[in-house]
Amino acid sequence: MKTRAILISLFVSILSLTFLTNCGDKEKPKEEAPVASTAPASTLSPEIEEGKKLFLENGCNTCHGETGAGDGPAAASLNPKPRNYKAPANQWKNGPTEAGVLKTLNNGIPSNPVMASYKFLGDEKLKKVAKYVVYLNQN
8 A cells, every 4th residue: 555655656747747847838938136025024924934845845736736726737737636625624634723724635535545654754745845834725
């Protein structure tokens, strides 16, 4: 079972990488002068910031999108489609709570071979990712 989850994760990673390297405009973008950021400093707690970092490092955004809308670059080729974190609570397999998200991250979704377990990250990292997913659901 562990081997299957690793293979599925590897497949999704390769699929995502292939999609990312083969999409978009092939023309070299024009260089623009750097613009000073007018965006306010992050208001996220350090724990949610760490969750966001882990979310991105582990490729969650590849399927779920940058804002959790289920519109990541690999989403179009997946069936079933990735979870939209803004979806109503009754559409979540384990619920949009930290406990429900942790259950999904620990066990994956058995009926969905693409959503594999991320238990290998360990409890502390999974808690931070879960907090970030709940944050995306609420914001």
